[in-house]
Amino acid sequence: MSGKPRDGRSYTNADAARVLGVDPATVKRWRTRGWLVNRPDGSLDVAGTRQRVNQQRDPTLGGRADRGAGGAAPVSGDGARLLKARAMRETLSAKLLQIEIDKQEGRLVEREVAERVVLDVITEARTRMEALPARIASRLVNCPDARTIQEILRDEIETALRSISELPDIGAQDGGAA
Helix, strand or coil: CCCCCCCCCCCCHHHHHHHHCCCHHHHHHHHHHCCCCECCCCCECHHHHHHHHHHHCCHHHCCCCCHHHCCCCCCCCHHHHHHHHHHHHHHHHHHHHHHHHHHHCCCCCCHHHHHHHHHHHHHHHHHHHHHHHHHHHHHHHCCCCHHHHHHHHHHHHHHHHHHHHCCCCHHHHCCCCC
């Protein structure tokens, strides 16, 4: 836009953009929103414009700081605490929602149920391993060589481990509710 504006301003959008350190399109957008402040003589009130832009773009109200217009005033005191509390609340709400979804889809179980299942598996493994000597002692007594003894031991240990390798149904541990 060349020449002087017809609305009583004594500056163009390009002039204001240079002074404010922003793009002319930004100045046009701010003018449309009523964020430009003019002095009575029609000149641009830079400090007033920056203050108005920063007030309109208050990060505690969902706006973003305007880097080109000197940035929003730093949030401190109660405003900073409120902003931090809002962010924390949203983060925790999202986590709780994800936990509920995981529970409903069966990807999450109660800690007590998981501990009980692990304890049951370990107990079963220990019981089966402790029973090995009694089960295979008579077969080992008549073995002709060490290789045969190793094969019998390996087969028995693999059988014991295979029997405990499948995790039990966790839903059955607490009456079906995961």
